[in-house]
Amino acid sequence: MYFFPSMNLAEICDNAKKGREYALLGNYDSSIVYYQGVIQQIHKHCQTLKDPALKVKWQQIKQELTEEYEQVKGIMATLDSFKSEKPIDILAPQPEEKPEDPTVWPPPIPAEHRNPVPVKRPNSGMKQQRKDSPGLQHRGAGPGGRGQAGSKADRPGSRDARGTKSKDDKGKKPSGDAEGDVEQKKFDGTGYDSDLVDSLERDIVSRNPNVHWDDIADLEDAKKLLREAVVLPMWMPDFFKGIRRPWKGVLMVGPPGTGKTMLAKAVATECGTTFFNVSSSTLTSKYRGESEKLVRLLFEMARFYAPTTIFIDEIDSICGRRGTSDEHEASRRVKSELLIQMDGVGGALENDDPSKMVMVLAATNFPWDIDEALRRRLEKRIYIPLPTAEGRVELLKINLREVEVAADVDLDLIAEKIEGYSGADITNVCRDASMMAMRRRIQGLSPEEIRALSKDELQMPVTMEDFTLTLKKISKSVSAADLEKYEAWMAEFGSV
Structure with a gap:
């Protein structure tokens, strides 16, 4: 150094x-x-x-x-x-x-x-x-x-x-x-509806998500793969050329609440890229042909603001399998435009400076519903699993860093009891446990007495008993059968 x-x-x-x-x-x-x-x-x-x-x-x-x-x-x-x-x-x-x-x-x-x-x-x-x-x-x-x-x-x-x-x-x-x-710099929307350009600028562009790797507990394998696929090409542009060119896209697969969106924001922060957070509602319009224009405009703006990270959350809702009986014509056109634009981004990366790249990050809880052509374009497919025992302890520390914790709280013991919980489940457990003392304090008081309480009277430490009572009410949200489906899909289509 x-x-x-x-x-x-x-x-x-x-x-x-x-x-x-x-x-x-x-x-x-x-x-x-x-x-x-x-x-x-x-x-x-x-x-x-x-x-x-x-x-x-x-x-x-x-x-x-x-x-x-x-x-x-x-x-x-x-x-x-x-x-x-x-x-x-x-x-x-x-x-x-x-x-x-x-x-x-x-x-x-x-x-x-x-x-x-x-x-x-x-x-x-x-x-x-x-x-x-x-x-x-x-x-x-x-x-x-x-x-x-x-x-x-x-x-x-x-x-x-x-x-x-x-x-x-x-x-x-x-x-x-x-x-x-x-x-x-300001994107020149000549040839596009000014309302479409303004909506994308206002609702999507985020130049500083301000989420770092340290803010995400566990998931070391996923962080390592994302650094190699997205961050390193920004730091070593001379190396990532030719056959070593950056990946067109990365797909994050896993149960809900495991930190896929947080990982995407951390990638954008560590790279210093402009971050486009896209959902199905962003690219949907009631007017015929306008959804395809939105997709094209999104990628045009991404190339203009390059280096850029386009994060498409719940991508299965936008690009499900084509040719099914319940597929609408407009939905098929949007999928086709998205596939064409992703191919255009990939072709531009073969000869251009990687610092000008447009990286597509996608996340889904239903990878088996994604169209095969899109799956091919998302060349890196990463599994985001439930947190490990060490990860659960780290998540408990992150969620409890703003509250006082009693000396009798054993985080390792709590981590054993919440095995199978997702990151979002653990956050809910910590939130509910931190409110237990307040509930006991205001029990039986009138509204006037509650309003008269000072802040110091409510700042009581979280005890082990609070976590015991909370775990009796909050259960895990991911079943063992769901985990088996994710592992089977990754065994067949994974690319880590």
Whole structure:
């Protein structure tokens, strides 16, 4: 592992601190210079790192600083747009202010009352004040409509209004700025219904799911396979080419509540990709032919925002077996379009940079209902099993980390009693047990007495008796027969 020298680390922290301080003081030119320098330093440092986890953390820091840098640029662009305007035509139109017809200005308003106040003097003074007063510039970028330069919708427009002036004046542009532009760029929906584009942008795109591997207990084999199939091609693009090209898609198979959706979000977070969370309702429309357009638009947007992770939950509801008696014509067209688009994504990966890849992650509780052609395109098929004994203990610790636990609670003993429980079942057990003390405390009290209780009176530790009572009420949700069906399917079609 490569360690950053302490002097350089201190310099990065100092530069980032100065950039923020100058931005708060309204000295945006100096702030831009410091932000450019610290982003370049982090970019060079990331190129030398060998530890993938450390590299991802530095890239996240670089992304945060790049977003701050873009906000400062947006504020400067807004201020420049104020200076370039001609307020004389708006504030004091000359044709109306200097009429010569005496019938317009009656005798009670003598002409000499108008002459000492020239039209141009207030405007010129205002321009001078804007130029010399940083405080006024800072207020101009405040709560007003044009001053919201930090918003995502205004930043691209602000950069256009400012043009290339800032880049030419500074003489250089930090290497991290390109990544910031990619993160903030807007998909051009020309040729598509604007409502469809807006709905996908609003409901699907998530650039920071903020779920990490450590947030998921157990499932080490699944994490290892997902790292190899999705994460490593992002970290080692030169290796994953040709026959080693990344997989077209990954299918996660397992009982409900085992953590398939959490794994998908962790993949998106660790890769730093844009995350599209797709369900059957997302790609369904009552208008003929519009569902196919949504599928095509989804993949077009995914290629635009690449690197991208498309997670299709409950994929059996979208792409069941074709040719069955209860299949509708519209459903068949949607399935065909999805298969075509997935083939297009796979073909693009053969020659393109893996950092521009579009990875399709799918999850299902009914793998035997999936269409054969889709199963072929989802080349990696991973089984997400019920948690092991160690996994159950870890899940109990994760779920109880926000509550006080009594000394008599034996997590290993509880883990033995909940064998066969899924991750979601274990979460329900912990939730119910943590509420047992509160139920005992409010028993027999009137509503007024309950409302009068303080928070400290309700903060009582969870005891072993609470778990004993809870386990008598909550049973496991996955049967042994279901587990046998999953294992039989994986034995026939698994690809781990």
